[in-house]
Amino acid sequence: MSFQVEITPENKVYGKTPLLTDNVMHYCPGCSHGTIHKLVAEVIEEMGLQDKTIGVSPVGCSVFAYNYIHIDWIQAAHGRACAVATAAKRLTPEKMVFTYQGDGDLSAIGTAESIHACNRGENIVVIYVNNAIYGMTGGQMAPTTLLGMKTATSPAGREAAIHGYPYKIAEIVSMLDGVCYVTRQSVQSPAAARKAKKALRQAFENAMAGKGLSFVEMVSSCNSGWKQSPVDANKWMEENMFPFYKLGDIKVATEPKEA
Amino acid sequence: MEEIKLIKGNEAVAEGAIRSGCDGYFGYPITPQSEVLETLMELRPWESTGMVVVQAESEVSSINMVYGGAACGKRVMTSSSSPGVSLMAEGLSYLAGAELPCLVVNVQRGGPGLGTIQPSQADYFQAVKGTAHGDFKMIVLAPNSVQEMYDHVFDGFDLAFKYRIPVMMLSDGIIGQMMEKVVMTRQRPRWTKEEVSQISDSWATLGKHAGREKNVITSLELDSQIMEKRNEHLQAKYRKIEAAEVRFEESQMEDAEYVVVAFGSSARIASEAVSMARAAGMKVGLLRPITLWPFPTKRIEELAGRVKGFLVPELNAGQMVEDVRLAVNGKVPVWHYGRMGGMIYSPEDIFNELKNNAR
Numbered sequence: 097m098s099f100q101v102e103i104t105p106e107n108k109v110y111g112k113t114p115l116l117t118d119n120v121m122h123y124c125p126g127c128s129h130g131t132i133h134k135l136v137a138e139v140i141e142e143m144g145l146q147d148k149t150i151g152v153s154p155v156g157c158s159v160f161a162y163n164y165i166h167i168d169w170i171q172a173a174h175g176r177a178c179a180v181a182t183a184a185k186r187l188t189p190e191k192m193v194f195t196y197q198g199d200g201d202l203s204a205i206g207t208a209e210s211i212h213a214c215n216r217g218e219n220i221v222v223i224y225v226n227n228a229i230y231g232m233t234g235g236q237m238a239p240t241t242l243l244g245m246k247t248a249t250s251p252a253g254r255e256a257a258i259h260g261y262p263y264k265i266a267e268i269v270s271m272l273d274g275v276c277y278v279t280r281q282s283v284q285s286p287a288a289a290r291k292a293k294k295a296l297r298q299a300f301e302n303a304m305a306g307k308g309l310s311f312v313e314m315v316s317s318c319n320s321g322w323k324q325s326p327v328d329a330n331k332w333m334e335e336n337m338f339p340f341y342k343l344g345d346i347k348v349a350t351e352p353k354e355a
Numbered sequence: 356m357e358e359i360k361l362i363k364g365n366e367a368v369a370e371g372a373i374r375s376g377c378d379g380y381f382g383y384p385i386t387p388q389s390e391v392l393e394t395l396m397e398l399r400p401w402e403s404t405g406m407v408v409v410q411a412e413s414e415v416s417s418i419n420m421v422y423g424g425a426a427c428g429k430r431v432m433t434s435s436s437s438p439g440v441s442l443m444a445e446g447l448s449y450l451a452g453a454e455l456p457c458l459v460v461n462v463q464r465g466g467p468g469l470g471t472i473q474p475s476q477a478d479y480f481q482a483v484k485g486t487a488h489g490d491f492k493m494i495v496l497a498p499n500s501v502q503e504m505y506d507h508v509f510d511g512f513d514l515a516f517k518y519r520i521p522v523m524m525l526s527d528g529i530i531g532q533m534m535e536k537v538v539m540t541r542q543r544p545r546w547t548k549e550e551v552s553q554i555s556d557s558w559a560t561l562g563k564h565a566g567r568e569k570n571v572i573t574s575l576e577l578d579s580q581i582m583e584k585r586n587e588h589l590q591a592k593y594r595k596i597e598a599a600e601v602r603f604e605e606s607q608m609e610d611a612e613y614v615v616v617a618f619g620s621s622a623r624i625a626s627e628a629v630s631m632a633r634a635a636g637m638k639v640g641l642l643r644p645i646t647l648w649p650f651p652t653k654r655i656e657e658l659a660g661r662v663k664g665f666l667v668p669e670l671n672a673g674q675m676v677e678d679v680r681l682a683v684n685g686k687v688p689v690w691h692y693g694r695m696g697g698m699i700y701s702p703e704d705i706f707n708e709l710k711n712n713a714r
Contacts, residue, residue, distance in 0.1 A: 147562045152423070162571045168560035170426040171573035172419065173449050179416040180423030184560070186407045187379050187429045191562060209419065212412040 113141045119163045124231075126326025128316035129158055131283040132225060135293045136196070137165045139300055149192040150184050152177045154201035157231040161196050175206025178213035181220045192304055194221035199240040200230045203265040210265070217274025217308040221299040224266070224311065227318035228337065235321035239263055242340060247321070262340065266313045270347040276308035278346040282315045282338070284330045295345075307349070315341045358539040364504040364531040368434060368460055368524075369394035371508030372406070376545040377458075378429035379407040381420035383439060386472040387528040388462035391434040404545050414439040418446030418459070425455035426572040428555030430512050430546070434460035436528070437478050438469060444487035447521055451491035451589070452574025454558075456515035458508065459493075460524040462531035465697040473697020474528030476619060479674035482525045483648040490586060492593045494522045494600065495647040497618040501535035509541050516554065518596055525647060527670070529620040529699070602645035603654060607633060611640030612663045613713045615705070616655070616679050618644050621668050628668075628705035639709060647675070655682035664688040664713060668705050671695060688712070 115137040123129045140149050146167060153161040155174035162169035172180040177195035185193040195202075202210050202224050210222065229247055230236040237247040237254060240262050244253040254262070270278040277299055281292035292314060299310035315337050319329035362370065368391045372380055382392040392410060400406035407424075411417040417433045424431035435443065440461045450457055461482065465475035482495045494514050496507045504526055511522040546554065552561060563569045576582040607629060608614070617625040622643040632639040642658070644651050655665075664687050667676040676691040683689050692708040694700050 147564045150427070150560045150562070159575065162569070162573065166563060166569050168563045168569055169571045169573075170423060170560055171453075171571065171575055172422070173445055176415070176419035176422070176446070179411065179419035180426070182409065183379060183381060183407075183420035183423035183431065184427050186409060187424050187431070188427050188561075208412055209416050212416065 113137045115141045115146060115166050117164050117166055121164060122160055123157065124320040126317070126319040126329060127157070128227065128283050128314065129225065131289055132223070132292070132314050132316070133161065133164050135283070135289060135296055136194075136223065139293060139296045140165070140167065140192070143297070143300055145192045145300070148190065149194070150188075152181045152184070152193070152195040154195070154197040156198040156201045158196055158198060158225065159232070175201050175204070176209050177201065178206065178218070178220075178222065179209040182213050182216070182218045185218055185220050189219070192300060194223060194300070194303070196223045197225070198231070199224070199226040199228065199238045203239045203263070207265075211269065211272070214269040214275045214309050214311065215272045219303050219306050220309055221303050222309065222311045223296070224313045225316050226313055226341065227316040227321070228262070229318050229321040231318045231321045242336060264341065266311060266346055269311050274308050275311060275347065276349040277302050277310040279311075280313040280315060280341060280343050280346060282333070282343060284317065284333065313341070315343065360537050360539065361534055362501065362537055363390055363534050364498075364501045364526060365390035365462060366394045367501045367505040367537050368508060369398065370537070370539065371505040372432060373398060373400045373404055374539060374542040375509045375512055376404070376430060376543045377406055377432055377508070377512070378545055379409070379420075379424045379431040381409045381411050381417045381424070381431070381433050383411050383414050383417050383435065385414075385436045385439045387464055387474070387531050388434050388436045388460070391460065406545065414442040415446070418443035418450075421457045421459070422446055422450055422453075422455060425450065425457045426453070426560050428551045428559030428561055430516075432458035432460065432508070432511075434462065436462045436464045437466055437475070440478065440481065447493065448487035448489050448491060449574050450521045451493065452489060453572050454519040455521070455572065456512070456519050457521050458511040458515055458524065459521060460526060463525065463527040465695065471697040472528070474620065474670065474699065475695065475697060476527055476621060476670040477672070477674070477695065478525065479647065479669070479671060482523050483650070491589060492520070492596075492648055494518070494520060494596060494649070496522065496524050497645060497647050498524060498526050498530060499619050499622045499643065501530065501533065502537050504530060505537050505539065506541065514600065518592060519558075520592070520596070525619065527620050597649040600646060601649045601651050601653070603651040604643045604645060606641045608640035608642070608658070610638050612638040613709065614640050614642055614658055614662050614665050615709070616642045616644070616665055616667045616675070617669070618647060618675060621670060624700060624702055625668055625705055627702035628709065631702060631706040632709050637709065637713060639713070644675075650678050650682075652678070652682040655679055656684070659683040659686040662687060664690065666690050666692060666705070666709055666712060668692045668700060668708070670699065
C-alpha cells in the first residue's frame, strides 16, 4: 500500500520558517536550544522584523546562535550581552534588539550588566535559558544549580554551606522599575512551546512599543550535563526544576514606565 | 569667526566628541577624567546632534557598550583612567578581534593597583604592547596639549574607521586637568543613516536585508586553520598601518648631537629643557612621537647613525625607552630618566640629566 501526499497550501500543517538556516545545529540531541531558536525565528518572521532585528549571542552553548537564524548578530564577551544590546538599541532605536543568554552568562559573570540593563529599562528583550549547569565547558555548577545536584564542580551534590544557594534572577529583576515583563517558560512539550512562543511574542512587542525591558526565562534541560537521557532529563526537570523555578508570569506591568 | 575656548583637556575630549560627529559615549566616573562624562551630561548633545551618552555601571560595561555601538557602524567612544582601562582589557581584545572601530581615551594616573590620582605615563606598555590576551594592536595617539586632546578625537575616529581598529588616546592627568586655549576649527556632523549604510553595510549589524547575507560580529573561530588566517589578516593590516600612519614631531634636530625622545606631557617639559640646553651651547634636539604605535622606529634608526646619544624622560620606570633602544640597536647610548607615583620632573631636572650624560 502506498500513500501519495499532495502538497497544497490547504493541507500543509507545518513548515520551517525561512529565517532558520539549514545549518546542522551543534546542540546535543535532546537540548532545548534548538526549539527555543525555532520559536525566536518564528516570532521574528511573524512580526516581519527580519531586517530590523539584531541578536546578541553570549558565551556558552548558544554562542553559535548566529549560525542558525538569518538576522544580523553580535557575539558578545562572556556575560556582557546586555551592555552590548544597550548600545545597539540606544544607537538604533528603530531596531529590535534581543540577547540570548544562558544561566552562567547572565546570572553569574554577567550579573552586573544584566541587572543594570534591566534597571535602566532598556527597550530590549532578554531571553534567558536556564538549565542549571555550564553545558559548554562540560557540566560545571552554575549559580542556578539546585541543592543536591551533582555537577563536575559539585561532585557530591551542591551543598549550601560550600556553594551557596541556587538563585532566581527572574524574581530579582522583576522588582526593578525598568522591567515591564518577566515570565518563566519551558519548551519540553508542544503545549509548553506554544505558551513560550506567546511569551516571546509579547516580549518582542513590548520592546518595539518602548515599554521597557522584557525578560523571558526558559527553564531547560541539559541531558548531557545532567548525564541523563533526553526523556529522563525532561522528567527530572518537571519533577525537580519546576517546583523551584515555578513557571508562569512573574511581572506584567499594566502601566507604561514613567518617563 | 573661529570658535576659541579656554577649557580643560578632559572638557576638550567632550567638546571634540560632540563636534566630531560621535554617535555615542559610554563611560564610568574615575579621577582624573570624570569631567569628560560630566561635561557631556551638562551639554546634553542628545538634544543637539542626537549623540547618545550613557553612564554605565562599570568600565567593563562601558567598553562592551562601545563594542555594541561599534558593531552597528556608529562612531562610539569611552574614556577612563588607568585602573578603569585595565578593566576594559577583555573588551579591547574583542574589539580588535572583531575588527571594530572605536576610540578609547586613557587619562593616565599612577599605579600599580589603585595607585594615585596624580598623573603618570605608566600605561605605555599597556597601550602599545600588553593591552590584553591575543596578538593585537591598537593605534595609540599621545596628545601633548588640550588642543590635541580635541583634535585627536577627530583623528581617532578617522583612523579607527580607515582600518576598522580600536584607537587609544593615551593622555595623562596633567593634560586632562590643565586649561588651555582650544581652537575649534574642526567640526563635522554625525553620519546620516544613509552614510552609515554606505560606509558599513558590508560588515556592520544594520539589519539583514535582501541585498546581502547576515552580518555577524564575532572574534570566534574554532577551526585553527581559519583562525590562523584571521590572525595573518590582522597582522597584515598592522604592517600597513606601520607603513602609513607613523606620526611624530621634531625640533632643533638639524645639527643635534643628542636627542631627547619624549611623548605627551613629558614632551612639553622636555621642550623647555631642550631650550635650556641650547642656551647653554649643547646641541640637543627633541623628537616627540605622536603615534606610540606605530612607533617612529625608522626615524630613530636614522638618527642613531649620526647622533651621540638619546635621553628618554618618561613619567614611569622606563617603558618607551625599550622601543627607543630597539630602534637604536646598540649604536649609541640610550638613557632613561623617570619619576613615578604622580611625581613630575621639572625642565631643570631633564636639563641636568642631559648635562650629566652628554659629555
